Amino acid sequence: MFDATTDIKLVVQAFAECWNRHDMKAFAKLFAPNAEFIDVVGLWMKGRDEIKKAYEFTHAKRFKNSQLTVSDVSIRFPSENIATAKCRWVLERHVSPDNKCLPARHGILVLVLSRNSKTWSIIDSKNIDIIEGVSSHPQ
């Protein structure tokens, strides 16, 4: 039996695996051509190519050796061919703009996926930093 939940978990794992080997070509292929991605600081990337370029840029230096671990994957199906997936993540071994090691960073990744024939692609993605102990960012 075709198990959509398993397939989507594999996409989420692939997101982390492509990140961890810094293979932005494979990373971009997880997204539909017209996918959108809004990152932790509100950068709104429109289309697979913009997503690829933005992550090539960050993985050239700041995330060059970074390792992303995802957990607590939660999946829902608002319709047969549409899914939402959320997971918590920890990012380690990333550096500041002046190349200093940074402490582990925690966040939530939110994906909307669409099934086209048998393949699930990310059509929308948002990434959120968890900021403990505050209810809004420093203004």
Place this chain on the structure above:
Amino acid sequence: MFDATTDIKLVVQAFAECWNRHDMKAFAKLFAPNAEFIDVVGLWMKGRDEIKKAYEFTHAKRFKNSQLTVSDVSIRFPSENIATAKCRWVLERHVSPDNKCLPARHGILVLVLSRNSKTWSIIDSKNIDIIEGVSSHPQ
């Protein structure tokens, strides 16, 4: 003709209107009972009741007189009865925990909506602060 785009724009406007009159009962009704909402600092609210309580709390003080203005509403239909809506927002007249006026805050709201008979409800929502000039939050 039934115009889903118009209906969804009305939901987005209603989000701001309920916020601006601080009517969290009406605000909560825009959400499906099992809706989830992840706010700007990664607070993950599960279910309409949690969403209502969290915003009742912030609107009792910090957002008591705040005014939210939405713009640039962008809507897509990954399937007939599922939509994503994104918009930019400006929040004004909000205060700090010690009741000091804060400057206008800018962000992006991302909604996933589902149509049940003729009504569109928010089933997933993420809110993102735009932080200019940085590529990640202060660690």
